[in-house]
Amino acid sequence: MIHRKRGFGLTAKTLGITLMILALIIGATLTMSRSFEQLQDQTQTLATSEMENLMISVRLVQQSESLGSLGARLASADTHSVRRRALIELTDRLNWVSRLTQQLANLSLNTELINQMKTTQDHLNSNIDELNALVSEHIDGSTTVGLLRQISALSHNNQELAGQLSILAGYFSATMRQQIANQSERLAGDIQSQQQNLLAVCVLVLIFTLLAGLYFELRVVRRILSLQRLVSSPVVNVDKFDARGGDEIASLASTVRSYVQRIQSHEAQMQQAHQEMTYLAEHDALTGLANRRHFQAAARRLLRQCTQSLCVAIGDIDHFKQVNDRYGHAEGDQVLVNLSKHLSEGLRESDVLARFGGEEFAIILPISSLEDGQAVLDKLRLQISSQHLTPDTHTDLTMSFGIALIDNSQMTCDASDQQIETLLDAALVAADQALYTAKRKGRNQVVAAAETVYAKAI
The missing domain is CATH 3.30.70.270 (Reverse transcriptase/Diguanylate cyclase domain)
Incomplete structure (x- = not known):
């Protein structure tokens, strides 16, 4: 039976130190929580509305840039199958541009710029319908010089309109980037101020934690390492196990010593059994002679x-x-x-x-x-x-x-x-x-x- 001295064991001491550190951390957290709530609100606004607006404008730029190449593909179509595929892709891309523009309009952002984009889109839609009709007439067999000139002129006009739309969307995207950058600077200043306050709290917690770690190093770790070295040595000397004290490590040392004693006893029995088996492997069991x-x-x-x-x-x-x-x-x-x-x-x-x-x-x-x-x-x-x-x-x-x-x-x-x-x-x-x-x-x-x-x- 293991007898313990009166006093606090490792469990009670560990719990006490842990509660002290936890109380310090909770107090600091409550102090900083209000400031972090404000930062969170600013970050939420930046991450949701502003970033969403920026992403819509970036997607609008990407979709607008592809309209020129799709219009050129429609103008160069030599079969109705190719014409229809180009028209479908072009129409789908214009619908995307229109929906993205409408999303920006719903946010009431730069109304004048959005109206210019809508006017350019309407002009593009009209030109594409006219270009589709002319290309269809050309595929059906009409090869007049005037028809080819009209197709070429409409194609170049569409490319210019697509470029204008892309520039308008890029300008809108640049405006949104500037707004986000300004808000980010203000948020960075607030964060830096809170970082300094948090750093002071962390230093205080670190000092207290180091003191707790030093205590555990002296009272726990070194005793456990000593026990580990004894167990890992080629020949374990059970007399060197230090079971003094009333804490859990002393109880562990006593238990390990008991186990080591039993293991050594079993090893001696196994060694004897191995020697007997080795002997029987090369000797006759009845006479003791070699087999x-x-x-x-x-x-x-x-x-x-x-x-x-x-x-x-x-x-x-x-x-x-x-x-x-x-x-x-x-x-x-x-x-x-x-x-x-x-x-x-x-x-x-x-x-x-x-x-x-x-x-x-x-x-x-x-x-x-x-x-x-x-x-x-x-x-x-x-x-x-x-x-x-x-x-x-x-x-x-x-x-x-x-x-x-x-x-x-x-x-x-x-x-x-x-x-x-x-x-x-x-x-x-x-x-x-x-x-x-x-x-x-x-x-x-x-x-x-x-x-x-x-x-x-x-």
């Missing part, structure tokens, strides 16, 4: 040394099935354990002994001659037959062995894994065949393979 995987790895290492020849032997317990049938599998397993112990004691430290499965064992003997290997196995066989390894002392246990010699004098030290595996497999097959020969000849004997397994033949 086939460990045997093959050891054989590969010895063959890569390229120092001397090796003898590979396979041994099998004679009539082991009768032991299981007579005494049961539990006693049979105990016989295997006892036999493994005697086999290990009868071999040298440089020899490799493994259980391949059931009652079959494999041995690697770093011995350069087959005769020396047979002598070692014969001695081992006689020791086994002289021991009473079964529950019935009247029943002797014997083993048969097959042995093969590997001549790796021609193998290079940089031989591939596949070459070494092939050489080892060939030796195991030869030793296994020799074992079968020993079984056929009456068991309890050592039989050597007829031929040496040469590395150069692989």
